[in-house]
Amino acid sequence: MALTGLEIYKQLPKKNCGECGPPTCLAFAMALAGGKASLDSCPYVSDAARAALDSAAAPPIAKVVVGSGDTVIELGDETELFRHDKKFYHETAVAFLVSDTLGEAELSDKVAEINQLAFHRVGLEYRIQMVAIKNDSGNPETFKNAVQTVASNTGLALALISENPEAISQALGPVASRKPLVSAATEANWEQMVAAVKDSGCALAVKAAGLDNLAALVEKITGAGYKQLVLDPMPDSVSRAVADFTQIRRLAIKKKFRPFGYPLIAFTQAEDPLEEVTEAAAYVAKYASVVVLKTTDRAALLPLLTLRQNIYTDPQVPIQVEEGIHEVGTPNENSPVYVTTNFSLTYYSVEGEVEGSRIPSHIISVNTDGLSVMTSYADGKFEAEKIAETMKKYGIEAKVKHRNIVIPGGVAVIKGKLEELTGWKVIVGPREASGIAAFAKSQFA
Amino acid sequence: MKEKNTGRVAEVSLGATTAEGGTRTTTIVVGGDTALPFHHFEGEVPHRPVVAMEVQDIVPSWPEHLGKYFRDVWDKPGEWARKGVDVYGADLIYLKLDGIDPEGANRSAADAVAVVKEVLQAVGVPLIVVGCGNTEKDNEVMEAVAEAAAGEKLLLGNAEQDNYRTLTAACLGNGHSIIARSPLDINICKQLNILITEMNMPGNRIVIDPSIGGLGYGIEYAYSIMERSRIGALQGDKMLSMPILCTVGYECWRAKEANSPEEEVPEWGTQETRAIMWEATAASAMLQTGAHILLMRHPQAVALTRKAIDRLMQPNNY
Ligand code: SF4
Numbered sequence: 001m002a003l004t005g006l007e008i009y010k011q012l013p014k015k016n017c018g019e020c021g022p023p024t025c026l027a028f029a030m031a032l033a034g035g036k037a038s039l040d041s042c043p044y045v046s047d048a049a050r051a052a053l054d055s056a057a058a059p060p061i062a063k064v065v066v067g068s069g070d071t072v073i074e075l076g077d078e079t080e081l082f083r084h085d086k087k088f089y090h091e092t093a094v095a096f097l098v099s100d101t102l103g104e105a106e107l108s109d110k111v112a113e114i115n116q117l118a119f120h121r122v123g124l125e126y127r128i129q130m131v132a133i134k135n136d137s138g139n140p141e142t143f144k145n146a147v148q149t150v151a152s153n154t155g156l157a158l159a160l161i162s163e164n165p166e167a168i169s170q171a172l173g174p175v176a177s178r179k180p181l182v183s184a185a186t187e188a189n190w191e192q193m194v195a196a197v198k199d200s201g202c203a204l205a206v207k208a209a210g211l212d213n214l215a216a217l218v219e220k221i222t223g224a225g226y227k228q229l230v231l232d233p234m235p236d237s238v239s240r241a242v243a244d245f246t247q248i249r250r251l252a253i254k255k256k257f258r259p260f261g262y263p264l265i266a267f268t269q270a271e272d273p274l275e276e277v278t279e280a281a282a283y284v285a286k287y288a289s290v291v292v293l294k295t296t297d298r299a300a301l302l303p304l305l306t307l308r309q310n311i312y313t314d315p316q317v318p319i320q321v322e323e324g325i326h327e328v329g330t331p332n333e334n335s336p337v338y339v340t341t342n343f344s345l346t347y348y349s350v351e352g353e354v355e356g357s358r359i360p361s362h363i364i365s366v367n368t369d370g371l372s373v374m375t376s377y378a379d380g381k382f383e384a385e386k387i388a389e390t391m392k393k394y395g396i397e398a399k400v401k402h403r404n405i406v407i408p409g410g411v412a413v414i415k416g417k418l419e420e421l422t423g424w425k426v427i428v429g430p431r432e433a434s435g436i437a438a439f440a441k442s443q444f445a
Numbered sequence: 446m447k448e449k450n451t452g453r454v455a456e457v458s459l460g461a462t463t464a465e466g467g468t469r470t471t472t473i474v475v476g477g478d479t480a481l482p483f484h485h486f487e488g489e490v491p492h493r494p495v496v497a498m499e500v501q502d503i504v505p506s507w508p509e510h511l512g513k514y515f516r517d518v519w520d521k522p523g524e525w526a527r528k529g530v531d532v533y534g535a536d537l538i539y540l541k542l543d544g545i546d547p548e549g550a551n552r553s554a555a556d557a558v559a560v561v562k563e564v565l566q567a568v569g570v571p572l573i574v575v576g577c578g579n580t581e582k583d584n585e586v587m588e589a590v591a592e593a594a595a596g597e598k599l600l601l602g603n604a605e606q607d608n609y610r611t612l613t614a615a616c617l618g619n620g621h622s623i624i625a626r627s628p629l630d631i632n633i634c635k636q637l638n639i640l641i642t643e644m645n646m647p648g649n650r651i652v653i654d655p656s657i658g659g660l661g662y663g664i665e666y667a668y669s670i671m672e673r674s675r676i677g678a679l680q681g682d683k684m685l686s687m688p689i690l691c692t693v694g695y696e697c698w699r700a701k702e703a704n705s706p707e708e709e710v711p712e713w714g715t716q717e718t719r720a721i722m723w724e725a726t727a728a729s730a731m732l733q734t735g736a737h738i739l740l741m742r743h744p745q746a747v748a749l750t751r752k753a754i755d756r757l758m759q760p761n762n763y
Binding site: 082083084118119120121122211237238239240242243246247250251254255274275277278279281282285286297298299300301302303304306307309310311313315345348349352353355356434 | 446481483484485486658660661662663664665666668669672673676699701702704705712713714715716718719721722723725726727728729730732733734745749750752753756757758759760761763
């Protein structure tokens with residue numbers, strides 16, 4: 001929430017000395033509001049005014065960085081309660097919990113398994129972000145060794161989970177440059193925890209049961225000068241988590257309540273791996289910046305990561321694939337040719353079904369500005385002329401010997417016109433992508 | 446920080462007991478919320494969301510991972526429904542009349558009525574009945590169904606923007622409620638509610654089906670449409686304040702992710718678990734954005750979703 005020039009002006013010394021560049025304090029305030037000047041140019045601004053202005057200009061939820069190098073993860077920096085109001089910016093980081101009670105071999109195997117957790121669907125790669133090592137042993141030495149084992153076996157970001165400042169201090173030393181997330185500071189340990197992470201500048205989770213206690217603890221820690229924070233209100237049920245996360249997000253965004261202006265971390269409670277994922281789905285929808293999971297079951301993670309991608313998609317931008325000729329399998333000069341739009345949901349439904357038919361094919365995606373078949377047709381963006389032009393532009397006639405093209409059933413009416421324009425035989429395909437497999441079998445098998 | 450909402454989602458009651466002029470042994474009320482989903486701390490969430498399991502009037506071409514649970518009963522809609530309720534814990538039954546499709550088995554209205562009666566006899570829970578998607582045939586069949594089950598307080602669908610009059614009249618005349626289905630578009634959703642209420646259908650006898658789109662195939666559009674309608678309802682917009690039905694099972698089982706064997710895509714993991722979770726994760730997301738009735742298919746996805754609802758219905762007052 002940016003301040004207006006007048007709001008800034010109220011905080012300035014009103015000397016109108018001109019030393020900042022512009023001739024008056026008001027002109028300087030206007031330049032500041034427009035982002036064209038820096039407060040540092042005024043030598044007379046009071047510390048109180050500077051603090052007030054800095055905090056008012058800060059984003060409602062701070063951006064907190066975890067990891068380093070190729071695995072930098074940005075958390076927070078969100079501005080909305082509802083994705084339809086603009087968008088959600090930094091998708092939930094997914095972390096996997098491992099225990100420091102595992103033997104070294106077991107631990108390396110587990111980490112190797114986590115390293116492999118990447119998924120490909122609809123032309124996208126879904127990645128996971130972190131390995132979270134938990135100090136179940138209670139022993140700082142064991143914890144340090146486990147963290148070392150994990151660190152040397154993964155490029156993923158790390159999270160160190162212990163409430164023992166001594167354990168954190170020891171384990172953090174060798175891996176501090178990787179900027180792990182440290183969890184957690186509590187009412188009992190916060191001073192030592194802050195001391196342990198201070199030099200590295202690592203993100204520190206702050207944990208307290210209940211919103212009032214959490215706010216009070218955050219204020220103590222920020223009061224002591226540490227601000228790389230992540231919040232954990234310790235909900236004791238999924239229902240409580242939904243309520244707490246909503247309150248924290250609301251107060252941060254609508255009231256600019258500073259103690260809650262940090263990203264949220266959620267730990268799943270369910271023991272059953274599948275229940276755990278339905279629980280995590282709620283946290284992805286409801287504002288968690290980090291969710292810590294126990295299960296590594298791919299079959300359960302794929303849907304969760306798909307949901308994350310859906311929720312964090314920009315609602316204003318229709319998602320598109322590149323215009324042109326796409327190949328499914330290794331098509332040759334006799335392979336079928338389909339045409340559809342460049343709206344990615346349409347395109348990938350078609351591609352998925354064509355793939356499912358097990359007949360290598362060409363799919364031409366026409367640039368319809370990311371609109372689906374019927375919407376783009378109604379909008380004049382999927383007419384015979386446009387399709388003919390795209391076919392020509394990408395040289396489909398050089399890729400196949402036959403002259404047959406399949407159009408979506410919903411635009412059967414353009415068949416005559418398209419045949420006239422191209423000289424190709426137009427085959428009317430099914431209305432729904434789901435009909436393509438059966439259609440392909442009867443036409444091309 | 447509590448939001449003060451002036452509006453409320455309409456309460457729709459489904460099913461009528463003998464005392465109420467029907468034959469149901471249990472009835473269901475959905476809606477009535479005065480807050481965002483599961484925000485018990487600032488409003489009322491008087492009724493838990495419910496799971497409807499799908500039954501068809503014709504043997505469906507469902508994949509093996511569903512077939513193994515239903516094959517023994519799916520040629521007997523009554524027993525199929527009973528298995529859904531008694532064995533898998535369905536709150537109610539969603540009977541899909543795909544058998545009447547003129548381009549398929551083309552069963553008659555009389556056949557459909559017989560199936561509806563068979564299911565009503567077999568189970569005591571409320572019933573949703575939805576046509577095949579062919580407007581002319583649906584109108585003919587649903588009129589017959591509405592009459593034959595007069596007083597049962599069924600939920601009948603689907604009314605659409607260019608075909609709502611016949612079904613609305615049939616529901617009005619026989620005491621049923623209606624599903625208003627719109628194609629992922631909040632303006633059409635609202636417009637259709639206006640059209641149906643203009644025929645004197647009360648708002649508490651309409652359920653919205655926003656066409657959710659599948660997980661990974663556009664569900665985020667539905668997510669935001671539902672979130673916007675709930676916000677609209679809470680601000681007092683009566684034409685957006687109907688409870689919402691999400692066809693989660695239908696969307697899930699046409700996705701590639703529910704149907705590709707693990708050998709084909711090893712990195713996607715075990716096929717059946719993946720399909721179950723495709724359905725349960727979508728349901729979980731829909732619950733967070735305001736679903737009242739979830740149409741589902743896989744027994745384990747149903748069980749997971751019912752547990753998720755139990756957890757979310759726990760109080761979270763401050
Ligand atoms: S230097 Fe500071 S006091 Fe002087 S005119 Fe600029 S803003 Fe005002």
